[in-house]
Amino acid sequence: MIEARHLTKTFRDKKRGEIHATEAVSFQVVPGQIYGLLGANGAGKTTTLRLLATLLQPTAGSATVAGFDVVRDAQHVRAHVGFLAASTALYGRLTARETIAYFGKLNGMAAEDIQHRTQRLADELDMHEFLDRRCDKFSTGMKQKTSIARTLIHDPVVMIFDEPTVGLDVMAARTIVRFVRDCRARGKTVIYSTHVMSEVEKLCDVIGIIHGGRLLAEGTLEQLRDRFGEQEMEEIFVKVAGEEG
Numbered sequence: 001m002i003e004a005r006h007l008t009k010t011f012r013d014k015k016r017g018e019i020h021a022t023e024a025v026s027f028q029v030v031p032g033q034i035y036g037l038l039g040a041n042g043a044g045k046t047t048t049l050r051l052l053a054t055l056l057q058p059t060a061g062s063a064t065v066a067g068f069d070v071v072r073d074a075q076h077v078r079a080h081v082g083f084l085a086a087s088t089a090l091y092g093r094l095t096a097r098e099t100i101a102y103f104g105k106l107n108g109m110a111a112e113d114i115q116h117r118t119q120r121l122a123d124e125l126d127m128h129e130f131l132d133r134r135c136d137k138f139s140t141g142m143k144q145k146t147s148i149a150r151t152l153i154h155d156p157v158v159m160i161f162d163e164p165t166v167g168l169d170v171m172a173a174r175t176i177v178r179f180v181r182d183c184r185a186r187g188k189t190v191i192y193s194t195h196v197m198s199e200v201e202k203l204c205d206v207i208g209i210i211h212g213g214r215l216l217a218e219g220t221l222e223q224l225r226d227r228f229g230e231q232e233m234e235e236i237f238v239k240v241a242g243e244e245g
Contacts, residue, residue, distance in 0.1 A: 001029060001030055001031050001065070001066055001067075001157065001158060001189035002028065002029040002035075002052065002063070002064070002065050002066075002158060002189055002191065003027075003028045003029075003063060003064050004025055004026055004027050004028075004048070004051075004052065004061070004063045005026050005061055005062050005063065006024040006025070006026055006060065006061035006062075007022055007024070007025040007026065007048065007051055007058055007060075007061040007062070007063055008020070008022055008023055008024055008025070008058060008059050008060040008061045009021045009022045009047050009051060009056060009058055009059050010059040010060075020213050021044055021047040021213055022044045022047050022048050022051070022210075022213045022214075023212075023213045023214045024060075024061065024214065025044070025048055025061070025210070025213075025214065025215045026061075026215065027208050027215060027218060029189050029190070029191060029206075030189065031157070031187050031188070031189050032184055032185075032187045032188070032189075033184065033189065033190065033205045033206065034180065034181075034183075034184050034190040034191075034192050034203050034204050034205050034206075035190065035191050035192065035204065035205070035206050035207075035208065036192050036193075036194065036199075036200045036203065036204030036206070036207040036208065037049070037191060037192070037193040037194075037208050037210060038193075038194065038195065038197075038200050038207055038208065038209050038210070038233075038237060039193075039195065039209065039210040039211055040195055040211070040241070041195065043210045043211050043212065043213070044210050044211075044212070044213040044214070045162070045193040045210055046085075046162055046193065047213075048193075048210065049083070049160050049162050049191065049193055051063060051070065052065055052070060052081075052160060052191070053077070053078070053081055053083040053160055054070050054071075054074040054077050054078055054081075055083070057070075057071055058070070058071070065077045065080065065081060065158055066080035066081070066157055066158055066189075068080070079107070079154075079156075080156055080157050080158055081156050081158045081159075081160060082151040082152040082154070082156040082158070082159045082160065083151060083160045083162075084147060084148055084151045084159075084160065084161050084162060084164055085162050090135040090138075090143055090146060090147065091135065092134060092135050092136025093134060093135075093136065094134065094135055095131070095132050095133055095134055095135065096127060096130060096131050096132070096133065096135060096138075096142070096145075096146040096149070097118060097131050097132055099135060099146055099150050100114070100118050100121070100146070100149050100150050100153050101114050101118065102150075103150040103151070103153050103154075104117065104118075104153040104154065107153065107154035109153070109154060114153065117153055117154075117155065118131075118149070118153070121148075121149040121152065121153065122149070124179055124182065125145045125148060125149060125175060125176075125179055126145070126175050127142075127145050127146070127149065130142050139172075140167045140168060140169075140172075141168050141169060141171075141172030141175075144164065144165075144167075144168060144172065144176065145172070145175070145176070148164065148176065148179070156188075157188060157189060158188070158189045158190075158191075159180075159183055159188050159189070159190045159191070160190075160191045160193075161180060161190070161191065161192045161193065162193045163193060163194055163195070164176050164180070164192075164194075165177065165194070165196065165199065177199060177202065177203060180192060180203060181203060184205075192204060197232070197233040197234045197237065198233075200221075200233050201221060201233050204221070205220065206218065206219065206220060207219065207220070207221060207224060207233075209224075209236075209237060209240045209241070211240065211241045216240050216241075217236075217240045221233070224236050228240065
């Protein structure tokens with residue numbers, strides 16, 4: 001469902017010259033699987049996700065999402081992807097329900113389908129108590145749940161989560177982790193980017209460790225434990241990043 005092949009993105013800065021945000025990143029994600037992209041801030045996680053979501057174009061390499069090329073078939077890719085960015089950027093004067101409906105209309109959904117889908121997402125994300133309140137009154141957790149709902153209103157087959165639990169309290173984070181797990185159970189293809197080691201251990205079927213723009217290690221948790229001789233994901237990550245450093 002997702003295949004990245006030597007995906008590379010280079011930015012040019014007047015002072016720093018060429019900056020290699022990602023270098024020859026290659027991996028696959030199949031339906032019913034959560035692929036964890038693990039890395040520190042600035043490692044290249046978000047750039048990789050933006051390339052897959054067609055928000056950026058690769059300098060080199062290629063990728064397909066749901067069978068569509070991210071450059072040649074960008075519009076088709078977007079129709080099949082829900083991309084949750086780290087920033088919520090909600091319009092404060094709209095309610096959560098109005099926000100979700102607006103994005104449903106952008107995706108060409110009928111009013112009845114929007115209503116049905118909103119109800120289901122509100123159930124799954126525990127949103128009913130604030131569904132008809134304005135977004136400018138929301139807590140961080142309420143904003144993030146609303147952002148997830150608007151991203152997934154069209155029920156995409158591919159879901160990309162970029163640091164979805166940043167800044168959330170324990171209960172809100174647990175709700176979102178449970179929702180991501182349910183996505184896998186429904187056969188969705190999921191990429192989950194994070195630097196929270198415990199979430200990786202709980203959620204991810206396959207883990208890719210990215211550092212300095214390059215994918216340095218990949219495998220199941222057990223495979224990584226065997227390969228690096230460590231049980232804790234944090235220790236595995238430090239060993240991989242430390243070897244590179």
